[in-house]
Amino acid sequence: MGPSLARRARLPGTAVRSAAVSAATSPETPPETSLVPPDDAVAPVRHPEAPAPGTPLGAHYDHCFGCGQALPHGLHLQAHAGEGVSVTAEFTVKPQHQGAPGLAHGGVLTSALDETLGSLNWLMHSIAVTGRLETDFLLPVPVDTVLHLDARCTAVHGRKIYSDAVGRIGGPKGPIAVRAKAVFIEVKVEHFIDNGRKEEIEAAMEDPDQVRRARAFEVNP
Numbered sequence: 001m002g003p004s005l006a007r008r009a010r011l012p013g014t015a016v017r018s019a020a021v022s023a024a025t026s027p028e029t030p031p032e033t034s035l036v037p038p039d040d041a042v043a044p045v046r047h048p049e050a051p052a053p054g055t056p057l058g059a060h061y062d063h064c065f066g067c068g069q070a071l072p073h074g075l076h077l078q079a080h081a082g083e084g085v086s087v088t089a090e091f092t093v094k095p096q097h098q099g100a101p102g103l104a105h106g107g108v109l110t111s112a113l114d115e116t117l118g119s120l121n122w123l124m125h126s127i128a129v130t131g132r133l134e135t136d137f138l139l140p141v142p143v144d145t146v147l148h149l150d151a152r153c154t155a156v157h158g159r160k161i162y163s164d165a166v167g168r169i170g171g172p173k174g175p176i177a178v179r180a181k182a183v184f185i186e187v188k189v190e191h192f193i194d195n196g197r198k199e200e201i202e203a204a205m206e207d208p209d210q211v212r213r214a215r216a217f218e219v220n221p
């Protein structure tokens with residue numbers, strides 16, 4: 001039998017060293033923004049026309065990796081509006097989401113958290129993108145598991161929207177398998193129009209369904 005992973009000798013050249021130059025402190029890279037809201041941050045405000053608690057939010061864009069139904073390998077995450085600025089969501093881990101054999105890939109779990117956190121913006125009628133997202137992986141998540149996600153916005157400071165989320169397994173009250181904190185940054189719709197690939201932007205803007213067209217960019221009609 002081979003050595004256990006823990007006992008395996010370190011490969012040549014893989015000794016842990018501290019980086020000589022930190023990308024975060026190089027002149028071109030802005031410093032990391034804290035995930036803790038500053039003291040003068042304000043409470044998030046639920047938009048008066050936000051969907052009532054319990055309402056399914058549906059997919060904001062058919063081709064979204066997180067919630068779209070058009071991608072067979074996507075997460076097909078189903079989110080529901082909660083009280084205040086909160087959402088719940090479910091994501092079932094499928095074989096195409098594996099990292100280690102039979103277990104969900106960590107990046108996929110982070111995507112599920114990102115998508116759930118992103119849908120909070122719909123309740124505030126703001127358009128925002130993920131600026132920073134930090135995930136703690138607490139339990140392995142096997143294939144076929146339903147991940148029960150719960151996200152809430154905690155504070156707003158200028159364009160910065162602070163939020164956190166947990167993902168539980170074994171039921172909505174089960175143990176926390178993953179949790180995340182995030183800062184989303186409010187943007188204008190031009191963020192997508194100017195940066196997205198032309199084909200998809202044009203197709204989304206030509207959608208005759210006004211709500212679907214608006215939701216592709218999470219802009220409330």
Ligand SMILES: CCCCCCCC(=O)SCCNC(=O)CCNC(=O)[C@H](O)C(C)(C)COP(=O)(O)OP(=O)(O)OC[C@H]1O[C@@H](n2cnc3c(N)ncnc32)[C@H](O)[C@@H]1OP(=O)(O)O
Nearest residue numbers: 033114115118129130131132158159183185187216217218
């Ligand atoms: C339609 C919705 C789909 C939802 C899908 C799920 C969510 C996603 O995955 S979105 C995709 C992933 N995210 C991205 O692609 C974003 C890429 N980044 C960018 O485009 C830009 O860096 C962007 C827009 C975040 C910020 O750029 P810019 O508008 O120039 O911001 P800038 O004026 O420098 O900063 C504004 C504030 O935000 C803060 N900030 C900027 N970037 C970040 C960041 N990455 N992390 C944390 N804070 C940040 C700044 O410190 C500043 O704070 P303060 O007002 O206190 O000084």
